[in-house]
Amino acid sequence: DQQVKQNSPSLSVQEGRISILNCDYTNSMFDYFLWYKKYPAEGPTFLISISSIKDKNEDGRFTVFLNKSAKHLSLHIVPSQPGDSAVYFCAARGETSYDKVIFGPGTSLSVIP
Amino acid sequence: NAGVTQTPKFQVLKTGQSMTLQCAQDMNHNSMYWYRQDPGMGLRLIYYSASEGTTDKGEVPNGYNVSRLNKREFSLRLESAAPSQTSVYFCASKGGVRQFFGPGTRLTVL
Numbered sequence: 571d572q573q574v575k576q577n578s579p580s581l582s583v584q585e586g587r588i589s590i591l592n593c594d595y596t597n598s599m600f601d602y603f604l605w606y607k608k609y610p611a612e613g614p615t616f617l618i619s620i621s622s623i624k625d626k627n628e629d630g631r632f633t634v635f636l637n638k639s640a641k642h643l644s645l646h647i648v649p650s651q652p653g654d655s656a657v658y659f660c661a662a663r664g665e666t667s668y669d670k671v672i673f674g675p676g677t678s679l680s681v682i683p
Numbered sequence: 684n685a686g687v688t689q690t691p692k693f694q695v696l697k698t699g700q701s702m703t704l705q706c707a708q709d710m711n712h713n714s715m716y717w718y719r720q721d722p723g724m725g726l727r728l729i730y731y732s733a734s735e736g737t738t739d740k741g742e743v744p745n746g747y748n749v750s751r752l753n754k755r756e757f758s759l760r761l762e763s764a765a766p767s768q769t770s771v772y773f774c775a776s777k778g779g780v781r782q783f784f785g786p787g788t789r790l791t792v793l
Contacts, residue, residue: 579723602780613687613773613784614726659725663780669714669733671782672742675725 573597574662574674582680589647591677593660596641601664605634605645608657608676617658618645650681685709687785689774695791696764704759704788706774714777715757717741717749719770720787726773732757764792 575594583589593603601622606614620627620634620643627634633646647654660674690705708715713734718726718741728741732751746768748760761768769792775782 576725604781606782606784611787613775613786614782615784616781619780661726661782669731669777670728670739670741671716671731671777672728673718673726675723 572675573600574660574672576658576660576674576677578677579675580678580680582682583650585652585681585683586649589645589650589654589679589681591645591647591658591660591679593643593645593674594641595643595662597662598638598641599664600662602662603634603636603643604661604663604671605632606659606661606673608659614659647679650679652681652683655679655681687774687776687783689772689785689788691788692786693789695793696761697793698765700764701760701762702764702790703761704772704774704790705756706758706785707756708774708776708783709755710776710778710783711754712776712778712783713754715751716775716777716782717747717757717759718773718775719743719768720773721770729759729772764790766792768792 604619605617608614636643657676659676687708716731717729730749732738735754772788774785
């Protein structure tokens with residue numbers, strides 16, 4: 571059973587608009603959440619993270635929101651750019667160890683010029 | 684500073700053959716990981732190593748073995764490859780909370 575879920579396999583957004591990628595988790599013991607971005611034929615790269623003691627973290631065009639009571643987080647990209655087209659993975663840390671990191675299935679974002 | 688390197692980049696095996704995927708990092712990280720990526724499944728954790736000399740099972744360890752040779756190197760071995768192990772394999776190391784990934788190994792088992 572997946573502990574980290576991304577229920578939208580794909581998303582298309584017009585350039586300049588907001589992209590919202592969602593992630594749900596089942597384990598309340600997760601203490602840190604991360605987003606990674608992946609281009610084809612490359613390894614994932616870190617994008618942004620949030621601790622479970624916060625509800626928002628912002629870095630430039632990227633903002634992550636955490637709703638612990640709903641076990642839900644979202645990544646907002648504003649404004650979206652064609653170079654943002656990639657697969658985005660949500661990840662969670664801390665089930666039994668700070669070293670065990672579990673990923674969701676990913677959402678493929680297409681930003682249309 | 685190469686980050687995380689993986690060899691080989693591509694490999695084709697026949698069912699039952701064995702092989703070892705190599706991974707090395709030059710960032711002096713304690714934690715290292717092996718993931719596999721399959722369509723619709725995302726990145727699934729095979730094994731991880733919190734420090735030199737320790738390894739732990741992830742979500743999908745069956746059919747794999749690992750060795751943490753030293754702080755830099757973490758290898759993944761398939762003793763008897765099966766078609767279900769056709770996948771892209773990523774190695775990663777962790778500094779702080781973020782992981783750094785290698786470029787991946789695309790493995791096909793016929």
